[in-house]
Amino acid sequence: VTASADPVAFSDPVYREAVVDLLAAVGYGEISAFERLAEDAKLAPSLEDKLVLATFASQQIGKVASLRTRLEELGADPFAAMESFRDGFEAFHAHTAPSDWWEGLVKAYVGDGLANDFYREIAAFLDPDTRDLVLTSLEDTGHAGFVVERVRAGIAEDPRLAGRLALWGRRLVGEAISQTQHVLADRDSLTRLLVAGTGDLSGVGALIERITDKHAERMRALGLDS
């Protein structure tokens, strides 16, 4: 634990476990995003686009180190902790393998957007150090702007794309909700933190509504119905 972390908070084993779970989920998510973006890079229509995707993939990997360090400071085995999220992530990816460049772009933006909003909501309940670490890890490195520009241009060129990608966006949300439920069902500490942080079930409802609103905003930015 760093000197500035709240020692009282971390003396609570349930709180510590929730923080380890969250940092590990974000970390596994970054490694997983690297893998997915490296796969998507293969679908790129040009070498320049391939380099853009490979660069985004690389930026994800650059973010893992600080999470790993913090997990070690918390006395956790960072790889064991991250590994425990593998099944959830792999199930999500297995059910949402993009069939082309467009689906890959939308998935990276919409899927990561949903996950990141969820992590940000949980981060709000945490001590300032952990919160800052999580928020820094989730900062966009220009990926969103690239996807929005490309997808809008793609739809302008072929308007039929919009219907297909709107359906794809809905499928991504459905799978994301389903996998998040599965993961939370196995993580008492995170569920408790979520309920304690939001106050009650109506607080959880409001949180879901905020995440849904932001998802709809992203779909609008892409020029798609949500």
Place this chain on the structure above:
Amino acid sequence: VTASADPVAFSDPVYREAVVDLLAAVGYGEISAFERLAEDAKLAPSLEDKLVLATFASQQIGKVASLRTRLEELGADPFAAMESFRDGFEAFHAHTAPSDWWEGLVKAYVGDGLANDFYREIAAFLDPDTRDLVLTSLEDTGHAGFVVERVRAGIAEDPRLAGRLALWGRRLVGEAISQTQHVLADRDSLTRLLVAGTGDLSGVGALIERITDKHAERMRALGLDS
């Protein structure tokens, strides 16, 4: 052309073409190395190893930007120039797809080692600015040490691995030589630079011998016969 580049050298169109070809080959090689290391990362026996490979992949991508900038300064389309090397690289990779984690590790070290030694030999004939750019792009970021340590440990645990990987190393050299010959056959500018730089055919022979010696050193470092 930057202020410090030799204007006399670049007023020679054959020299300029050779430099464009070399920078483009190194650049395509880095994008290709990213793709290959990202594939190898899937074969990693642990999440920690996967992160190491993903980190090496990311470092390759970080090196492309300066080559791209220089290609633009030379008035070349950087992506068209790099793309012209695709067939050669893809043919090499198609003939040397690793079947497991060990073959992937050896290929990354032995294959990149051969290519980098070849680029370094050519770079020695170039103006100082271009030479420095190429040499910086080829600097090892810890990859070699990781591979040597892992492969030696792997052989210590299963001595039969040594025979299989020694054969694999020979196959990699054979394919590398074959593809380099194909690429050079289409690149008059590079071939001329090579012959002019080495002086004559016996100079070319000495160059090949230096590259072969360094390859044998790498195989010895791995604990393998070359």
